[in-house]
Amino acid sequence: MDEILIADDDAAIRTVITHALTRAGYRVRAASNASTLWSWVENGFGDLVISDVVMPDESGFDLLPRIKKRRPELPVIIMSAQNTVLTAITAAEKGAYEYLAKPFDLNELVAISQRAIQSSKTGAKKTNNMASQNDDLPLIGRSRAMQDIYRIIARLTQIDLTAMITGESGTGKELVARVLHDFGKRKNRPFVAVNMAAIPKDLIESELFGYEKGAFTGANSRNSGRFEQAEGGTLFLDEIGDMPMSAQTRLLRVLQEGEFNMVGGVKPIKTNIRIVAATHQDLTQLIRLGQFREDLYYRLNVVPINLPPLRARKDDIADLVNHFLVQAEKQGLGNKIFNAGALSKLRELDWPGNIRQLENLVKRVVALYPQDEVTEDIIEAEIAHEQPIHEPRGDASALSLDKSTRMWLENCFDSQEILENDDLYRQFLAEIEPSLLRYVLEQTAGNQIRASKILGLNRNTLRKKLKEYDIEIIKVSV
Ligand SMILES: Nc1ncnc2c1ncn2[C@@H]1O[C@H](COP(=O)(O)OP(=O)(O)OP(=O)(O)O)[C@@H](O)[C@H]1O
Ligand SMILES: [Mg+2]
Numbered sequence: 254m255d256e257i258l259i260a261d262d263d264a265a266i267r268t269v270i271t272h273a274l275t276r277a278g279y280r281v282r283a284a285s286n287a288s289t290l291w292s293w294v295e296n297g298f299g300d301l302v303i304s305d306v307v308m309p310d311e312s313g314f315d316l317l318p319r320i321k322k323r324r325p326e327l328p329v330i331i332m333s334a335q336n337t338v339l340t341a342i343t344a345a346e347k348g349a350y351e352y353l354a355k356p357f358d359l360n361e362l363v364a365i366s367q368r369a370i371q372s373s374k375t376g377a378k379k380t381n382n383m384a385s386q387n388d389d390l391p392l393i394g395r396s397r398a399m400q401d402i403y404r405i406i407a408r409l410t411q412i413d414l415t416a417m418i419t420g421e422s423g424t425g426k427e428l429v430a431r432v433l434h435d436f437g438k439r440k441n442r443p444f445v446a447v448n449m450a451a452i453p454k455d456l457i458e459s460e461l462f463g464y465e466k467g468a469f470t471g472a473n474s475r476n477s478g479r480f481e482q483a484e485g486g487t488l489f490l491d492e493i494g495d496m497p498m499s500a501q502t503r504l505l506r507v508l509q510e511g512e513f514n515m516v517g518g519v520k521p522i523k524t525n526i527r528i529v530a531a532t533h534q535d536l537t538q539l540i541r542l543g544q545f546r547e548d549l550y551y552r553l554n555v556v557p558i559n560l561p562p563l564r565a566r567k568d569d570i571a572d573l574v575n576h577f578l579v580q581a582e583k584q585g586l587g588n589k590i591f592n593a594g595a596l597s598k599l600r601e602l603d604w605p606g607n608i609r610q611l612e613n614l615v616k617r618v619v620a621l622y623p624q625d626e627v628t629e630d631i632i633e634a635e636i637a638h639e640q641p642i643h644e645p646r647g648d649a650s651a652l653s654l655d656k657s658t659r660m661w662l663e664n665c666f667d668s669q670e671i672l673e674n675d676d677l678y679r680q681f682l683a684e685i686e687p688s689l690l691r692y693v694l695e696q697t698a699g700n701q702i703r704a705s706k707i708l709g710l711n712r713n714t715l716r717k718k719l720k721e722y723d724i725e726i727i728k729v730s731v
Contacts, residue, residue, distance in 0.1 A: 255370050258299035259283040260290035261332070262308050266355075270303065273359040274366065287311035294320050299327065301370050303362070306333040306340065314343055321348040328369040332357070339407030346395050391432045392425065393576040394569035398561040402429070405558055410436040415508070417493075417553050418531040420560030423609030423698050426531040427491060429558060433529055434487040442486030447479050449495040450702045457500045459516045468517025480513060480524055487527045493553065494534035494545060501546045508552040528553065533703075563604040563611060570599050573608060577615040586619045594629035602636065606698030613698075687722040690715070699726045 257279045261267050267283040274281050282298065284290045287308045293299055302320060306313040313331055320329055328350035333340050344352035350369045353362065392403070406429065409416055416433060418426045427446065434444040452460050459468070463478030479488060490496070496504070507513045508528065512521040530553045539545035563570070574591050582588045591599075604610055618627055618635055661684065665671040671680055690704070697703040705715040719726065 254278070254280050255300040256280040256282065256298060257301045257303060257366060258290055258293050259303045260285070260287060260308060260313070261305040262286065263305075266305075269359065270362065273363055277363045277367070279366070285309075287313070287316050291316060291319070294324060294327065297324075300373070301366055302327060302329040303366070304329060304331060306331060306335065314347060317344075317347040317349060326373055328373045330362075330365060330369060339403065342390070342392075342403050342407065345390050391435065392428065393572050394566060395572065396566035396568040398566040399569065402558060402560065405556065406432060406436075409433050409556060410438075413438065413527050415527070415553055415555040416529045416558055417556070418529065418558045418560065419536075420531075420533065421562045421605075421607055422533050422700060422703065423607035424560040424562060425608055426533075426560060427489070429560065430487070430489045430491075430529045430531060434489075434527075437487070437527075439486045439527060443483050444487045444489065445479050445483035446489040446491060448491040450492040450706070454495075454497045457497055458503060461500060462503060462513050462515050463518075464516040465518045468515070472517065475515075478515065480507070480526065481522070483526045485525060487529055490528060490530040492532055492534075493530040494532040494536055494539055496545075498544075498546070501549050505546060505549045505552060508549070563607040564602075567600045570611065571596050573611055574599065574615055577612050578619065581616055581619040586616065589619050589622075589625055589627055591615075591627045591632075592629075595627045595632045598629045598632040598636075605696050609698050683722070686718065687724060690718060690722065690724055694724070694726060701726070 257274050259267060259270055259274075259281060260283075261270070262285050264285070267285070271281045271283050282293060284293070285308075287304075287310050290302065290304060291311075294302065304313040304316065313333075317329055317331065320327060329348070330351045330353060331340075331344040331349040332353045332355055333344075334355040341352045341354075350372075351365050353365070392399070392406075410433060416430075418429055420426050430446070431444060434440060447461065449457060459472075459476070459478065461478050461480055463476050463481055464472050466472060466475045490504075503513060507524060510521075511525070512523050514521055536545050536550055536554075540547045540550060571591075574596065578589060578591070599611070606613075614632075614635060618631060621635075622631055624631070661681075665677065671677065674680065690708075693704045693707055694701070697707065701712060701715060701719075705712045708715065710718075718724075
């Protein structure tokens with residue numbers, strides 16, 4: 254018979270939990286403090302621990318790492334009345350199997366207990382699979398670099414301040430915005446995301462604020478904007494650096510006065526929304542260039558959240574890989590593990606496309622390879638066309654663009670072959686353009702909007718060229 258150890262200083266809670274678990278067929282030992290629980294653990298009792306956080310002699314959070322160290326295979330469920338994302342995150346960070354917010358449903362407790370005991374038995378064999386620990390976390394990663402972020406997020410779920418999320422492409426800006434909403438006070442209200450880079454500039458104002466009938470040619474009826482749709486909830490303004498000046502002015506007014514006018518509207522509309530903005534650009538730079546309003550910047554940047562690039566949190570790679578493997582499994586893509594060699598190969602990379610790039614790689618490997626165990630060789634083959642590993646950047650002086658151009662031309666004139674077509678100019682471009690496009694797309698993790706921006710090319714032009722050169726964009730949608 255499996256045995257469950259319980260610790261809670263509240264006698265009533267001990268009684269109801271003991272009763273429920275006994276009825277479910279478990280033997281139960283219940284303690285009112287941490288030291289009794291610890292003596293049981295030390296003496297090898299129990300197949301599962303269910304512990305409160307606040308206890309008279311020691312916090313469950315302090316005890317947890319000791320339990321994990323002494324008996325790593327023993328699952329621990331943490332219960333707490335302090336129902337914050339921070340408690341949840343702390344519990345997971347310290348290795349709890351599951352976190353239960355009080356008050357909870359006893360049936361749920363029994364079901365989770367059964368699962369915990371079950372998976373600790375099978376889990377002993379499957380050491381690589383940490384899914385059970387990570388599965389319910391909204392954000393994966395326990396690296397130092399993420400700890401400050403978690404602390405800020407936890408506070409921001411309790412208070413309704415405007416937040417500005419910055420970070421390179423693919424670092425999780427949108428995900429963090431969602432977590433702020435999903436764990437915050439407005440979670441039962443809408444979350445509306447608008448990407449400034451994805452909407453034509455001249456449509457942004459009517460998209461955000463809506464328009465009245467007759468506001469402009471073609472405005473045949475009143476149309477609500479994103480502000481109205483997000484009422485009571487969160488409006489996520491993605492790529493805020495791409496917001497045109499006129500829209501910035503309107504947004505500033507919303508933040509200052511809590512009201513806005515629709516395009517073509519005369520009556521101000523009161524609004525109650527939380528704004529979360531994000532950008533991969535340096536806004537202070539845009540302010541210097543006169544492209545972003547400084548007053549708006551300060552209004553938005555009330556709580557800055559700067560997400561670290563993946564290369565600064567390589568300790569999280571294993572957890573992230575496991576997380577994406579579990580996701581892939583749920584999507585029916587197959588059940589695989591990455592062995593130690595594969596994981597250490599992943600740590601050698603720089604990940605310019607950050608977590609999105611890692612996610613795409615994991616899902617691609619799961620989909621393309623039949624083997625259950627992903628090895629270093631597979632990773633090497635997959636990244637070969639993605640990016641060089643620690644390849645020294647080409648020394649510009651050793652092989653300048655001018656030099657290599659001349660070499661290429663010399664070859665043409667030597668062989669005469671290319672010259673016969675009478676289109677050297679076109680052929681020359683066809684020679685260098687694809688590498689340019691490929692490189693920029695790699696850097697933007699396949700994001701064509703960003704690539705076209707960096708290149709200074711119209712998006713349609715970029716698309717046409719990609720087609721013309723048959724450049725494949727690898728972008729796994731999730
Ligand atoms: N900490 C994390 N744990 C699990 N998944 C993550 C984490 N961070 C990011 N992801 C995943 O990585 C992908 C990219 O994240 P997201 O779209 O939020 O990045 P972003 O910073 O908004 O990127 P971009 O600047 O390109 O818009 C998403 O699929 C997201 O779910
Ligand atoms: Mg994004």
